[in-house]
Amino acid sequence: MDIIHPLVSDLFYVILCMLFTDSIAGKSFSFHAGKLLQMALWFTSTVAITSLLAWDMIIKILFLIISSSIFTSLITGKFSFRTVAAVIMYHALGFLADLCAWAAVAAMDPGNNLDLLSSEMTVVTAALISYLVQFMCTMFIRRFICHKEIDIISGSEWIRVLILPVSTLFIMFAIVYGTYRNMTREIFMIVYGVAVVILFLNIYAFHTMICVTAKERQINEVRAKLAGATDEIKKYSKIGDELRAHTKLAHEYKNNLNLIKACVRSSEYGKLQSIVNEFSNGLDDSMDIICTHNTAADAVLNSRYSKGRHNGIIFILTLDDLSDIPLSDPEITTLLANLTDNAVEGCIRCKDPRKIVRIGFENSANGLLVSVSNTYDGRLRTSGGRLLTTKEDDSIHGCGMENISSIVNKHGGTDSVSYDDREFRHTVRIPRASGGRS
Numbered sequence: 001m002d003i004i005h006p007l008v009s010d011l012f013y014v015i016l017c018m019l020f021t022d023s024i025a026g027k028s029f030s031f032h033a034g035k036l037l038q039m040a041l042w043f044t045s046t047v048a049i050t051s052l053l054a055w056d057m058i059i060k061i062l063f064l065i066i067s068s069s070i071f072t073s074l075i076t077g078k079f080s081f082r083t084v085a086a087v088i089m090y091h092a093l094g095f096l097a098d099l100c101a102w103a104a105v106a107a108m109d110p111g112n113n114l115d116l117l118s119s120e121m122t123v124v125t126a127a128l129i130s131y132l133v134q135f136m137c138t139m140f141i142r143r144f145i146c147h148k149e150i151d152i153i154s155g156s157e158w159i160r161v162l163i164l165p166v167s168t169l170f171i172m173f174a175i176v177y178g179t180y181r182n183m184t185r186e187i188f189m190i191v192y193g194v195a196v197v198i199l200f201l202n203i204y205a206f207h208t209m210i211c212v213t214a215k216e217r218q219i220n221e222v223r224a225k226l227a228g229a230t231d232e233i234k235k236y237s238k239i240g241d242e243l244r245a246h247t248k249l250a251h252e253y254k255n256n257l258n259l260i261k262a263c264v265r266s267s268e269y270g271k272l273q274s275i276v277n278e279f280s281n282g283l284d285d286s287m288d289i290i291c292t293h294n295t296a297a298d299a300v301l302n303s304r305y306s307k308g309r310h311n312g313i314i315f316i317l318t319l320d321d322l323s324d325i326p327l328s329d330p331e332i333t334t335l336l337a338n339l340t341d342n343a344v345e346g347c348i349r350c351k352d353p354r355k356i357v358r359i360g361f362e363n364s365a366n367g368l369l370v371s372v373s374n375t376y377d378g379r380l381r382t383s384g385g386r387l388l389t390t391k392e393d394d395s396i397h398g399c400g401m402e403n404i405s406s407i408v409n410k411h412g413g414t415d416s417v418s419y420d421d422r423e424f425r426h427t428v429r430i431p432r433a434s435g436g437r438s
């Protein structure tokens with residue numbers, strides 16, 4: 001026991017310090033051969049410090065803080081003062097856990113038997129209780145204060161997670177109580193081994209839960225991106241259909257124009273009137289009226305204009321020549337599709353009879369300025385300063401703002417949103433590369 005317990009204590013110190021630092025400092029630990037070797041060196045360093053500096057508690061703790069800060073930085077690949085602060089906080093937590101453990105042990109000895117309190121079995125058991133308290137505090141901090149990956153676990157699931165460490169705590173108290181019932185050293189060694197194994201199982205289960213929930217979060221992020229990509233594919237497909245319809249309409253317009261010319265030349269005015277009436281029937285619904293000299297931009301704007309008009313939305317447009325904008329066709333398509341979709345859908349949900357969408361462009365030597373504003377119902381969802389989608393299926397929607405930000409960041413532009421209780425405004429600025437429009 002004189003050899004085994006110090007090694008077990010040092011091992012628990014390394015593992016718990018690692019988990020606590022991960023929770024507080026946000027340092028993620030990954031396990032492979034190189035990291036395991038660094039952890040083995042950390043453990044060896046801890047054993048050396050605790051054995052060689054046992055004569056002075058303050059110096060020993062100081063060297064442990066230095067050693068742990070160095071090795072956590074090596075394992076995570078990045079040094080920060082936050083890491084050092086987390087290590088110091090862990091030592092403070094360990095001190096408080098020791099006080100709680102010894103207070104619990106002393107409370108079980110109403111006779112204040114000093115020989116019993118100073119016995120080897122009591123000291124060892126109090127140390128195990130202290131480590132379990134540290135572990136449970138780390139779980140609590142990670143879940144309720146730092147809101148790490150496991151915050152996606154519901155309250156009922158969290159209660160089930162706590163069953164194992166709480167039951168382990170009762171086992172520890174049973175061991176302490178057994179020491180007061182003259183437990184033999186041989187039986188205590190067996191029970192001690194079982195308690196150590198159970199405590200390791202607690203930590204392993206906790207770490208596994210962290211890994212599983214982190215993977216689940218990554219999978220959900222990938223699903224959201226795939227859903228966003230699916231939406232984009234549908235938009236491109238729809239725009240392609242609109243472009244083909246536009247080409248077909250232009251071809252039909254040319255043929256009808258030639259027919260009109262022939263009727264004029266032959267003075268067949270009755271036939272001319274019939275052709276004009278037939279050709280103009282439904283022309284307002286199919287004819288593109290927005291022209292910016294950019295095919296992709298025209299397709300998006302005319303499509304949204306048609307959709308908005310059928311929903312009683314008034315469009316106020318300030319257009320510019322977009323033939324040489326600093327964006328590719330897919331980029332201007334994605335940018336305008338998301339901006340105008342959000343504006344039209346916000347207007348549709350608006351109960352105000354005056355539903356207005358304002359779209360403005362300025363294409364200058366400095367770059368492209370796009371401003372889209374719309375009346376809305378005054379209802380917004382925010383989280384941490386970020387706007388969230390108000391659509392019911394937020395697993396599919398909500399990627400539009402991210403797509404806009406991605407394009408803006410790619411070109412070094414700016415993206416700003418402002419709103420009041422009636423109008424929502426979204427402004428995007430894309431700078432022009434040197435040598436652009438003059």
